[in-house]
Amino acid sequence: xxxxxxxxxxxxxxxxxxxxxxxxxxxxxxxxxxxxxxxxxxxxxxxxxxxxxxxxxxxxxxxxxxxxxxxxxxxxxxxxxxxxxxxxxxxxxxxxxxxxxxxxxxxxxxxxxxxxxxxxxxxxxxxxxxxxxxxxxxxxxxxxxxxxxxxxxxxxxxxxxxxxxxxxxxxxxxxxxxxxxxxxxxxxxxxxxxxxxxxxxxxxxxxxxxxxxxxxxxxxxxxxxxxxxxxxxxxxxxxxxxxxxxxxxxxxxxxxxxxxxxxxxxxxxxxxxxxxxxxxxxxxxxxxxxxxxxxxxxxxxxxxxxxxxxxxxxxxxxxxxxxxxxxxxxxxxxxxxxxxxxxxxxxxxxxxxxxxxxx
Amino acid sequence: xxxxxxxxxxxxxxxxxxxxxxxxxxxxxxxxxxxxxxxxxxxxxxxxxxxxxxxxxxxxxxxxxxxxxxxxxxxxxxxxxxxxxxxxxxxxxxxxxxxxxxxxxxxxxxxxxxxxxxxxxxxxxxxxxxxxxxxxxxxxxxxxxxxxxxxxxxxxxxxxxxxxxxxxxxxxxxxxxxxxxxxxxxxxxxxxxxxxxxxxxxxxxxxxxxxxxxxxxxxxxxxxxxxxxxxxxxxxxxxxxxxxxxxxxxxxxxxxxxxxxxxxxxxxxxxxxxxxxxxxxxxxxxxxxxxxxxxxxxxxxxxxxxxxxxxxxxxxxxxxxxxxxxxxxxxxxxxxxxxxxxxxxxxxxxxxxxxxxxxxxxxx
Numbered sequence: 001x002x003x004x005x006x007x008x009x010x011x012x013x014x015x016x017x018x019x020x021x022x023x024x025x026x027x028x029x030x031x032x033x034x035x036x037x038x039x040x041x042x043x044x045x046x047x048x049x050x051x052x053x054x055x056x057x058x059x060x061x062x063x064x065x066x067x068x069x070x071x072x073x074x075x076x077x078x079x080x081x082x083x084x085x086x087x088x089x090x091x092x093x094x095x096x097x098x099x100x101x102x103x104x105x106x107x108x109x110x111x112x113x114x115x116x117x118x119x120x121x122x123x124x125x126x127x128x129x130x131x132x133x134x135x136x137x138x139x140x141x142x143x144x145x146x147x148x149x150x151x152x153x154x155x156x157x158x159x160x161x162x163x164x165x166x167x168x169x170x171x172x173x174x175x176x177x178x179x180x181x182x183x184x185x186x187x188x189x190x191x192x193x194x195x196x197x198x199x200x201x202x203x204x205x206x207x208x209x210x211x212x213x214x215x216x217x218x219x220x221x222x223x224x225x226x227x228x229x230x231x232x233x234x235x236x237x238x239x240x241x242x243x244x245x246x247x248x249x250x251x252x253x254x255x256x257x258x259x260x261x262x263x264x265x266x267x268x269x270x271x272x273x274x275x276x277x278x279x280x281x282x283x284x285x286x287x288x289x290x291x292x293x294x295x296x297x298x299x300x301x302x303x304x305x306x307x308x309x310x311x312x313x314x315x316x317x318x319x320x321x322x323x324x325x326x327x328x329x330x331x332x333x334x335x336x337x338x339x340x341x342x343x344x345x346x347x348x349x350x351x352x353x354x355x356x357x358x359x
Numbered sequence: 360x361x362x363x364x365x366x367x368x369x370x371x372x373x374x375x376x377x378x379x380x381x382x383x384x385x386x387x388x389x390x391x392x393x394x395x396x397x398x399x400x401x402x403x404x405x406x407x408x409x410x411x412x413x414x415x416x417x418x419x420x421x422x423x424x425x426x427x428x429x430x431x432x433x434x435x436x437x438x439x440x441x442x443x444x445x446x447x448x449x450x451x452x453x454x455x456x457x458x459x460x461x462x463x464x465x466x467x468x469x470x471x472x473x474x475x476x477x478x479x480x481x482x483x484x485x486x487x488x489x490x491x492x493x494x495x496x497x498x499x500x501x502x503x504x505x506x507x508x509x510x511x512x513x514x515x516x517x518x519x520x521x522x523x524x525x526x527x528x529x530x531x532x533x534x535x536x537x538x539x540x541x542x543x544x545x546x547x548x549x550x551x552x553x554x555x556x557x558x559x560x561x562x563x564x565x566x567x568x569x570x571x572x573x574x575x576x577x578x579x580x581x582x583x584x585x586x587x588x589x590x591x592x593x594x595x596x597x598x599x600x601x602x603x604x605x606x607x608x609x610x611x612x613x614x615x616x617x618x619x620x621x622x623x624x625x626x627x628x629x630x631x632x633x634x635x636x637x638x639x640x641x642x643x644x645x646x647x648x649x650x651x652x653x654x655x656x657x658x659x660x661x662x663x664x665x666x667x668x669x670x671x672x673x674x675x676x677x678x679x680x681x682x683x684x685x686x687x688x689x690x691x692x693x694x695x696x697x698x699x700x701x702x703x704x705x706x707x708x709x710x711x712x713x714x715x716x717x718x719x720x721x722x723x
Contacts, residue, residue, distance in 0.1 A: 206651075207651070213644060237635065272560055275564075278637055286563050288560070348638070
């Protein structure tokens with residue numbers, strides 16, 4: 001089974017000294033006729049400068065709410081509370097939740113930019129792709145000539161023909177081209193942080209994987225920090241250096257990607273890994289997770305995963321677990337983190353480190 | 360599988376879509392070649408998973424197989440009866456079109472938009488029975504609907520029968536669509552990306568359900584997906600085949616595990632690369648294709664259609680179309696690399712002019 005001899009991808013120890021965004025006690029509540037719906041519950045998260053962080057969760061786990069919270073973009077009547085601090089490369093830290101509307105508009109796009117799934121609905125169907133770039137540059141008072149040069153460069157970095165794409169209308173491009181054009185648009189104002197919510201969800205797998213490798217190149221070239229939010233754990237595992245796993249509006253486990261793949265300590269993360277169709281696991285051992293995710297109005301007391309967890313005992317019903325540190329960077333919200341590996345064995349042998357990785 | 364006569368047999372099937380042109384536009388436009396020259400037999404209790412990129416024709420081929428899409432060339436037969444002859448009343452029609460239509464059912468990709476939002480689940484599921492089994496009493500009809508809902512794990516069935524589609528989760532909507540198809544007692548169901556809209560963690564559960572029902576109701580499935588790991592799960596569990604499509608052609612087909620473990624066509628290998636694994640120490644690698652966008656299906660490349668992106672392409676691939684080679688039992692591949700003595704091996708490799716070749720989607 002999984003070994004503890006984990007080798008972090010980088011040799012340096014974890015240094016929370018250079019965060020780009022710091023989230024503390026973030027909470028989002030909606031008042032509903034059925035009761036109070038808490039769709040983000042006390043989330044703490046640090047995003048390191050120039051890392052790729054993956055946030056993984058099923059539909060309705062609160063992951064998109066977390067993305068909106070990062071930009072103070074939670075829709076009414078949702079109420080966001082907590083502390084969100086943005087640290088620019090140079091300059092004073094910014095309290096995101098205390099900004100005026102004008103300051104917030106500047107922060108979005110110029111410092112923190114977002115890409116949503118479904119590029120078709122992000123573009124104006126009556127405007128050419130070029131029109132979108134021009135409009136964005138002008139709205140933020142950027143130099144148009146310089147900006148368009150950057151746009152052309154970005155488009156070719158994403159394997160698109162700048163001339164052809166710029167003069168096209170959104171419907172004239174394929175889904176994959178459209179999504180790549182949207183990514184280029186979102187970084188044309190040179191933001192430091194790019195938050196992507198299911199940026200590849202509607203595309204076929206080959207295009208998804210191709211976009212991932214292009215994103216990695218983009219990150220290196222422009223020193224971007226990326227947050228990649230998805231329900232697709234295996235997809236983001238290819239890209240992210242660190243992952244946070246969400247369940248029932250909380251982050252239940254966080255750590256370096258390799259540690260999570262080899263040695264996940266939360267029973268939910270382990271069950272999630274085992275439920276994923278893939279090409280390597282023996283057929284009979286891919287199993288779904290029993291039960292269903294909780295309703296935000298009625299989250300179970302204690303550990304929110306206890307009704308579905310094979311390890312749950314009285315303590316899990318009575319108390320909500322804190323983070324238990326598995327290694328310096330790897331933590332899980334579970335009382336039984338030491339027993340999880342034995343109780344829920346992985347269906348793929350994760351001790352074998354891939355050697356072949358075909359060229 | 361593969362014993363007896365095929366349930367559905369497709370021969371040299373072609374589906375070309377003409378582009379709509381304006382009234383005053385008299386120029387000839389090239390048709391979109393969605394499906395081109397495909398032969399495929401599907402047997403009783405058989406499963407065929409069709410995989411490929413968006414626009415490769417997998418859904419069109421699936422719809423042709425169940426008689427929803429009229430082919431522009433070739434023939435589609437249901438138990439030996441040409442489906443479109445039956446529809447047109449040509450020749451001796453042994454099996455009426457009505458019966459064929461009923462035996463071949465579909466589950467759509469987006470369960471939300473395939474269910475009438477203004478009707479309760481009971482009403483949605485009763486209407487096919489009302490239409491096809493007129494002699495059935497109202498009580499029996501309701502009883503059968505409830506029994507089927509219970510069968511697919513929607514309990515208590517009375518509660519679910521009274522709901523509207525928006526009160527169901529994505530997985531539950533897909534189950535209702537599955538029940539609606541099964542109530543027709545079909546011989547074959549086309550599941551068009553039936554699990555793709557679900558969370559990754561819910562896909563195994565939905566596929567397990569379909570597999571159970573396949574066994575219980577002796578149905579064949581055509582399972583269309585862009586995801587090789589879903590296709591593998593579904594096809595391998597039922598002893599079925601996976602067919603790989605590229606630009607309207609079936610380039611490789613074989614038993615599920617054989618095709619996954621021993622892929623022959625360079626395109627199948629690319630799809631395998633595109634399927635993420637859960638192994639640590641990964642990291643995104645460069646896509647193993649020379650261009651990442653699919654060429655225009657209106658104007659597919661000559662020779663082997665994959666040659667513009669193929670990492671193994673040689674000059675002969677630009678001129679000649681590879682025939683189908685038998686790789687192993689039931690495993691067929693359309694690639695010159697299968698033939699050890701082919702001129703391919705002495706043909707020079709294709710050189711891209713420059714990096715610019717990677718850009719854009721059209722191969723001009």
